[in-house]
Amino acid sequence: MAGILFIISAPSGSGKSTLVSQLRTLVEGLDFSISYTTRAPRGSEENGREYYFTTREEFERMVAAGDFLEWAEVFGNYYGTAVSALQHAKDLGKDLLLDIDVQGALQVMKKMPQAVSIFILPPSPQVLERRLRNRSAAENMTAETIIEKRLxxxxxxxxxxxxxxxALVNDVLDEAVTEMRAVVLYERGLRDDGIEELAKGCRTNAASAKLQAVLGAFGE
Structure with a gap:
């Protein structure tokens, strides 16, 4: 069944990109929407692979032209998903993965309530802080104020x-990937091999013990 829109969001440092990459190696028929951003490339990132890197002026022109399904400003940079991504996936006969932040996700959910939304959580505040500090160091942005802002x-x-x-807790990568795969296959209509039980256990309305424990550790 092609044409399902999967929205995937996570706080920075939750390992979302790795999960999505692993998922695409295990499940066929998934197209990945490459977002536009005004931030500078990091490390080995390439234009058209991780993001389409553009200027604020060009991004704002696209906003005015109605070219974005969603867009948001995060930590001083714009991020957005082009409307054309949906048609591109349909033309290929594939489902579409949107890797977007919470602001953008809420916009898409409002416009497309049939979309399937998945939230990725880090396993603990300590792990999240370590990952954010490592990322900030890799970007040569080690100012404590910046790290605290991101945290x-x-x-x-x-x-x-x-x-x-x-909601998936990314504590053990293989387990998180297995759960995400189950959610995708369940939403496609597969009900065997324990897929249904595993997927339903990840529903937020199931409020699993693991989910509650992680949220409790963050004071939620």
Whole structure:
């Protein structure tokens, strides 16, 4: 069944990109939407692979032209998903993965309530802080104010988990990938091999013990 829109969000440092990459190697028929951003490339990132890197002026022109399905400003940079991504996936006969932040996700959920939303959580505040510090160091942005801003932003996003249909805790990568695969296959209509039980256990309305424990560790 092609044409399903999967929205995937997570606080920075939750390992979302790795999960999505692993998922695409295990499940066929998934197209990945490459977002536009005004931030500078990091490390080995390439234009058209991780993001389409553009200027603020060009991004704002696209906003005015109605070229974005969703867009948001995060830590001083714009991020957005082009409307054309949906048609591109349909033309290929594939489902579409949107890797977007909470602000953008809420926009898409409002416009497309049939979309399937998945939230990825880090296993603990300590792990999240370590990952954020490592990322900041890799970007040569080690100022404590920047790190604290990112950490507080991530904690704020965790409050939005209940707006999503599914929630996965990325504590053990293989397990998180297995759960995400189950959610995708379940939404495609597969009900065998334990897929249904595993997927339903990830629903936010199931409020699993693991999910509650992680949110409790963050004070939620």
């Amino acid at each position: 507080n932003g991530a904690k704020g996003e965790l409050k939005m988990v209940w707006d999503y249909q599914y």
